[in-house]
Amino acid sequence: MNNVDPRSKCPVCEETTHPIPYGEVLCHKGHDVGSVNVRYARQKGEVEALEERYQQARAACDTELVANRFEEAVLGESAAVFNCDLSALRLIFEHDGYYLNYYEQRERDKRPPTDIDKSRQRLMADAYLFPDFGECIRHGALYLGGLGARNYGLYALVVRDKRLLDNYASTLEENSYHFFQTKVKTCQAGSVMPSERPPEGYRSDWQNRHKIALAKHVDDLSDNLQDEAFQDLLLHNGHNRGEDEFIEVHVYGDESPNCPHIDKKTVAEVHCERISDDEEDFEILCLVQERVSRVPDVGWVWH
Protein backbone atom coordinates (compact mmCIF):
# COMPACT_ATOMS: atom_id res chain seq x y z
CA MET A 1 0.00 0.00 0.00
CA ASN A 2 2.87 2.32 0.79
CA ASN A 3 6.12 2.05 -1.10
CA VAL A 4 8.25 4.16 1.21
CA ASP A 5 10.90 1.99 2.85
CA PRO A 6 10.59 2.85 6.53
CA ARG A 7 14.10 1.65 7.24
CA SER A 8 15.52 4.83 5.74
CA LYS A 9 12.74 7.15 4.55
CA CYS A 10 10.36 9.54 6.22
CA PRO A 11 6.76 8.24 6.00
CA VAL A 12 5.53 11.86 6.02
CA CYS A 13 7.50 13.64 3.28
CA GLU A 14 8.73 10.43 1.59
CA GLU A 15 12.03 12.19 1.08
CA THR A 16 14.44 9.91 -0.72
CA THR A 17 17.70 11.85 -0.85
CA HIS A 18 18.35 12.02 2.90
CA PRO A 19 18.16 8.51 4.37
CA ILE A 20 17.30 8.56 8.08
CA PRO A 21 19.48 6.37 10.30
CA TYR A 22 17.56 3.63 12.14
CA GLY A 23 17.92 5.29 15.53
CA GLU A 24 17.21 8.86 14.37
CA VAL A 25 13.75 10.12 15.31
CA LEU A 26 13.42 13.23 13.10
CA CYS A 27 13.72 13.42 9.34
CA HIS A 28 15.91 16.21 7.93
CA LYS A 29 12.80 18.36 7.44
CA GLY A 30 11.92 17.93 11.09
CA HIS A 31 9.09 15.43 10.87
CA ASP A 32 8.72 13.45 14.04
CA VAL A 33 9.06 9.95 12.60
CA GLY A 34 10.39 7.86 15.48
CA SER A 35 13.04 5.16 15.32
CA VAL A 36 12.83 2.56 12.58
CA ASN A 37 10.37 0.23 14.37
CA VAL A 38 8.08 3.21 15.01
CA ARG A 39 8.32 4.14 11.32
CA TYR A 40 7.19 0.64 10.43
CA ALA A 41 4.20 0.99 12.74
CA ARG A 42 3.37 4.39 11.21
CA GLN A 43 3.31 3.25 7.60
CA LYS A 44 0.09 4.27 5.89
CA GLY A 45 -1.06 0.69 5.35
CA GLU A 46 -0.44 -0.26 9.00
CA VAL A 47 -2.23 2.80 10.34
CA GLU A 48 -5.26 2.35 8.08
CA ALA A 49 -5.54 -1.38 8.75
CA LEU A 50 -5.32 -0.86 12.50
CA GLU A 51 -7.90 1.94 12.39
CA GLU A 52 -10.28 -0.38 10.54
CA ARG A 53 -9.83 -3.14 13.11
CA TYR A 54 -10.24 -0.64 15.93
CA GLN A 55 -13.47 0.82 14.50
CA GLN A 56 -14.84 -2.69 13.97
CA ALA A 57 -14.04 -3.50 17.58
CA ARG A 58 -15.75 -0.33 18.80
CA ALA A 59 -18.84 -1.17 16.73
CA ALA A 60 -18.91 -4.80 17.91
CA CYS A 61 -18.43 -3.91 21.54
CA ASP A 62 -21.35 -4.91 23.81
CA THR A 63 -20.31 -2.68 26.61
CA GLU A 64 -19.19 0.78 25.63
CA LEU A 65 -18.63 1.93 29.21
CA VAL A 66 -16.22 -0.89 29.97
CA ALA A 67 -14.48 -0.42 26.63
CA ASN A 68 -14.00 3.27 27.44
CA ARG A 69 -12.59 2.45 30.88
CA PHE A 70 -10.28 -0.16 29.38
CA GLU A 71 -8.97 2.27 26.78
CA GLU A 72 -8.52 4.99 29.38
CA ALA A 73 -6.56 2.62 31.61
CA VAL A 74 -4.29 1.61 28.74
CA LEU A 75 -3.73 5.15 27.51
CA GLY A 76 -3.44 6.73 30.93
CA GLU A 77 -1.59 4.16 33.01
CA SER A 78 0.13 1.54 30.91
CA ALA A 79 3.91 1.25 30.85
CA ALA A 80 6.39 -1.11 29.23
CA VAL A 81 7.82 -3.94 31.31
CA PHE A 82 11.04 -5.85 30.66
CA ASN A 83 11.60 -8.92 32.77
CA CYS A 84 15.11 -10.03 33.56
CA ASP A 85 17.20 -12.22 35.82
CA LEU A 86 19.31 -11.15 38.75
CA SER A 87 22.51 -10.73 36.72
CA ALA A 88 20.75 -8.31 34.36
CA LEU A 89 19.41 -6.36 37.32
CA ARG A 90 22.94 -6.09 38.73
CA LEU A 91 24.32 -5.03 35.38
CA ILE A 92 21.97 -2.04 35.36
CA PHE A 93 22.06 -0.96 38.98
CA GLU A 94 25.56 -1.97 40.08
CA HIS A 95 27.53 -1.55 36.87
CA ASP A 96 25.71 1.28 35.08
CA GLY A 97 24.81 -1.00 32.19
CA TYR A 98 21.56 -1.35 30.34
CA TYR A 99 19.04 -4.07 29.51
CA LEU A 100 20.66 -6.37 26.94
CA ASN A 101 18.70 -8.16 24.27
CA TYR A 102 19.35 -11.64 22.91
CA TYR A 103 22.10 -10.49 20.52
CA GLU A 104 23.93 -8.36 23.05
CA GLN A 105 23.87 -11.15 25.60
CA ARG A 106 25.27 -13.51 22.99
CA GLU A 107 28.03 -11.03 22.22
CA ARG A 108 28.81 -10.41 25.87
CA ASP A 109 28.92 -14.09 26.80
CA LYS A 110 30.94 -15.02 23.68
CA ARG A 111 28.84 -18.12 23.24
CA PRO A 112 25.40 -18.91 21.88
CA PRO A 113 22.54 -19.30 24.36
CA THR A 114 22.03 -22.91 25.43
CA ASP A 115 18.48 -23.26 24.18
CA ILE A 116 18.81 -23.66 20.42
CA ASP A 117 15.04 -23.72 19.87
CA LYS A 118 14.60 -20.36 21.55
CA SER A 119 17.44 -18.99 19.42
CA ARG A 120 15.76 -20.26 16.30
CA GLN A 121 12.47 -18.69 17.31
CA ARG A 122 14.07 -15.35 18.13
CA LEU A 123 16.02 -15.17 14.87
CA MET A 124 13.08 -16.15 12.67
CA ALA A 125 10.60 -13.78 14.29
CA ASP A 126 13.07 -10.88 14.16
CA ALA A 127 13.93 -11.48 10.51
CA TYR A 128 10.23 -11.49 9.70
CA LEU A 129 9.19 -8.41 11.66
CA PHE A 130 12.35 -6.31 11.83
CA PRO A 131 14.34 -6.86 8.65
CA ASP A 132 17.91 -5.61 9.20
CA PHE A 133 17.37 -4.13 12.64
CA GLY A 134 16.24 -7.01 14.86
CA GLU A 135 19.57 -6.77 16.68
CA CYS A 136 18.59 -3.35 18.03
CA ILE A 137 15.15 -4.34 19.32
CA ARG A 138 14.40 -5.03 22.98
CA HIS A 139 11.25 -7.06 23.64
CA GLY A 140 8.98 -6.21 26.52
CA ALA A 141 5.27 -6.26 27.29
CA LEU A 142 2.49 -3.74 27.79
CA TYR A 143 1.88 -3.46 31.51
CA LEU A 144 -0.69 -2.20 33.99
CA GLY A 145 0.87 -3.56 37.17
CA GLY A 146 2.11 -6.73 38.80
CA LEU A 147 5.21 -8.80 38.23
CA GLY A 148 5.41 -8.55 34.44
CA ALA A 149 6.06 -11.46 32.08
CA ARG A 150 7.56 -13.84 34.62
CA ASN A 151 8.52 -16.55 32.18
CA TYR A 152 11.20 -14.13 30.98
CA GLY A 153 12.65 -13.37 34.40
CA LEU A 154 11.60 -12.82 38.01
CA TYR A 155 12.46 -9.12 38.06
CA ALA A 156 10.21 -6.63 36.32
CA LEU A 157 11.78 -3.39 35.04
CA VAL A 158 8.95 -0.93 34.47
CA VAL A 159 9.65 1.86 31.98
CA ARG A 160 7.50 5.00 31.95
CA ASP A 161 10.02 7.37 30.36
CA LYS A 162 8.01 9.52 27.95
CA ARG A 163 10.86 10.38 25.58
CA LEU A 164 11.85 6.74 25.21
CA LEU A 165 8.33 5.39 24.77
CA ASP A 166 7.04 8.15 22.49
CA ASN A 167 9.99 8.00 20.11
CA TYR A 168 11.48 4.52 20.31
CA ALA A 169 8.65 2.16 21.29
CA SER A 170 6.12 0.32 19.16
CA THR A 171 3.69 -2.46 19.99
CA LEU A 172 2.66 -5.75 18.43
CA GLU A 173 -0.62 -7.44 19.28
CA GLU A 174 1.07 -10.54 20.65
CA ASN A 175 4.40 -12.17 21.32
CA SER A 176 6.36 -11.79 18.07
CA TYR A 177 7.10 -15.49 17.78
CA HIS A 178 3.42 -16.40 18.21
CA PHE A 179 2.59 -13.72 15.69
CA PHE A 180 5.12 -15.07 13.23
CA GLN A 181 3.72 -18.56 13.58
CA THR A 182 -0.01 -17.93 13.70
CA LYS A 183 -0.48 -14.99 11.35
CA VAL A 184 1.79 -16.35 8.66
CA LYS A 185 0.17 -19.75 8.82
CA THR A 186 -3.30 -18.24 8.69
CA CYS A 187 -2.45 -16.00 5.77
CA GLN A 188 -0.55 -18.49 3.70
CA ALA A 189 -2.26 -21.80 4.30
CA GLY A 190 0.40 -23.27 6.48
CA SER A 191 3.59 -22.13 4.83
CA VAL A 192 6.07 -20.14 6.86
CA MET A 193 7.89 -17.80 4.53
CA PRO A 194 9.89 -15.03 6.16
CA SER A 195 10.16 -13.27 2.81
CA GLU A 196 6.44 -12.48 2.90
CA ARG A 197 5.37 -9.19 4.45
CA PRO A 198 3.60 -9.43 7.80
CA PRO A 199 -0.16 -8.72 7.72
CA GLU A 200 -0.97 -5.09 8.51
CA GLY A 201 -2.98 -3.66 11.37
CA TYR A 202 -1.38 -5.54 14.26
CA ARG A 203 1.25 -3.02 15.33
CA SER A 204 1.13 0.55 16.49
CA ASP A 205 3.25 3.38 17.77
CA TRP A 206 3.12 4.03 21.51
CA GLN A 207 0.45 6.73 21.10
CA ASN A 208 -2.00 4.25 19.56
CA ARG A 209 -1.45 1.25 21.81
CA HIS A 210 -5.05 1.47 23.11
CA LYS A 211 -6.29 0.61 19.61
CA ILE A 212 -4.24 -2.59 19.61
CA ALA A 213 -5.49 -3.40 23.09
CA LEU A 214 -9.16 -2.89 22.22
CA ALA A 215 -8.97 -4.72 18.90
CA LYS A 216 -7.36 -7.66 20.68
CA HIS A 217 -9.59 -7.78 23.75
CA VAL A 218 -13.00 -6.60 22.58
CA ASP A 219 -14.52 -10.05 23.11
CA ASP A 220 -13.07 -10.26 26.63
CA LEU A 221 -14.86 -7.13 27.85
CA SER A 222 -18.15 -7.68 29.65
CA ASP A 223 -20.43 -5.48 31.77
CA ASN A 224 -19.29 -6.96 35.05
CA LEU A 225 -15.56 -6.73 34.33
CA GLN A 226 -13.87 -4.67 37.04
CA ASP A 227 -10.95 -2.34 36.39
CA GLU A 228 -8.75 -4.57 38.58
CA ALA A 229 -9.11 -7.31 35.97
CA PHE A 230 -7.54 -5.19 33.21
CA GLN A 231 -4.04 -5.93 34.45
CA ASP A 232 -4.34 -9.69 33.98
CA LEU A 233 -6.25 -9.27 30.73
CA LEU A 234 -3.46 -7.21 29.23
CA LEU A 235 -0.62 -9.43 30.46
CA HIS A 236 -1.43 -12.99 31.45
CA ASN A 237 1.31 -15.35 32.58
CA GLY A 238 0.89 -18.95 31.47
CA HIS A 239 2.76 -22.00 32.74
CA ASN A 240 5.38 -21.38 30.08
CA ARG A 241 6.17 -18.77 27.43
CA GLY A 242 3.97 -20.53 24.91
CA GLU A 243 0.94 -20.02 27.17
CA ASP A 244 1.65 -16.37 27.93
CA GLU A 245 -0.65 -13.73 26.55
CA PHE A 246 0.51 -10.14 26.19
CA ILE A 247 0.91 -7.23 23.83
CA GLU A 248 4.58 -7.03 22.99
CA VAL A 249 6.44 -3.74 23.26
CA HIS A 250 9.49 -3.20 21.07
CA VAL A 251 12.03 -0.59 22.03
CA TYR A 252 14.79 0.39 19.65
CA GLY A 253 18.25 0.96 21.07
CA ASP A 254 21.68 1.40 19.52
CA GLU A 255 25.01 2.98 20.39
CA SER A 256 24.29 6.42 18.94
CA PRO A 257 24.73 9.15 21.56
CA ASN A 258 21.12 10.38 21.69
CA CYS A 259 19.55 6.96 21.86
CA PRO A 260 18.10 6.13 25.29
CA HIS A 261 18.43 2.69 26.84
CA ILE A 262 16.53 0.71 29.42
CA ASP A 263 18.79 1.65 32.28
CA LYS A 264 18.68 3.43 35.61
CA LYS A 265 17.82 6.69 33.87
CA THR A 266 14.67 5.31 32.26
CA VAL A 267 13.47 2.53 34.57
CA ALA A 268 10.78 3.88 36.93
CA GLU A 269 10.22 0.85 39.15
CA VAL A 270 11.59 -2.60 39.86
CA HIS A 271 8.99 -5.17 40.94
CA CYS A 272 9.80 -8.56 42.43
CA GLU A 273 8.61 -11.13 44.91
CA ARG A 274 10.05 -11.20 48.39
CA ILE A 275 10.17 -14.99 48.53
CA SER A 276 13.23 -16.81 47.28
CA ASP A 277 14.27 -20.44 47.45
CA ASP A 278 17.88 -19.46 47.20
CA GLU A 279 19.28 -17.61 50.22
CA GLU A 280 22.42 -16.52 48.43
CA ASP A 281 20.31 -14.99 45.66
CA PHE A 282 18.16 -13.28 48.24
CA GLU A 283 21.21 -11.70 49.89
CA ILE A 284 22.40 -10.41 46.54
CA LEU A 285 18.91 -9.15 45.81
CA CYS A 286 18.87 -7.15 49.03
CA LEU A 287 22.20 -5.60 48.06
CA VAL A 288 20.82 -4.68 44.65
CA GLN A 289 17.75 -3.22 46.33
CA GLU A 290 20.03 -1.06 48.43
CA ARG A 291 21.75 0.15 45.24
CA VAL A 292 18.42 0.89 43.63
CA SER A 293 17.26 2.90 46.64
CA ARG A 294 20.16 5.28 46.04
CA VAL A 295 19.04 6.03 42.49
CA PRO A 296 16.68 9.01 42.39
CA ASP A 297 13.25 8.39 40.85
CA VAL A 298 13.50 4.60 40.80
CA GLY A 299 11.05 2.77 43.03
CA TRP A 300 11.43 -0.73 44.44
CA VAL A 301 8.22 -2.67 44.88
CA TRP A 302 8.06 -5.98 46.75
CA HIS A 303 5.08 -8.22 46.06
Ligand SMILES: [Zn+2]
Ligand atom coordinates in the same frame (compact mmCIF):
# COMPACT_ATOMS: atom_id res chain seq x y z
ZN1 LIG B 1 9.94 14.09 6.59
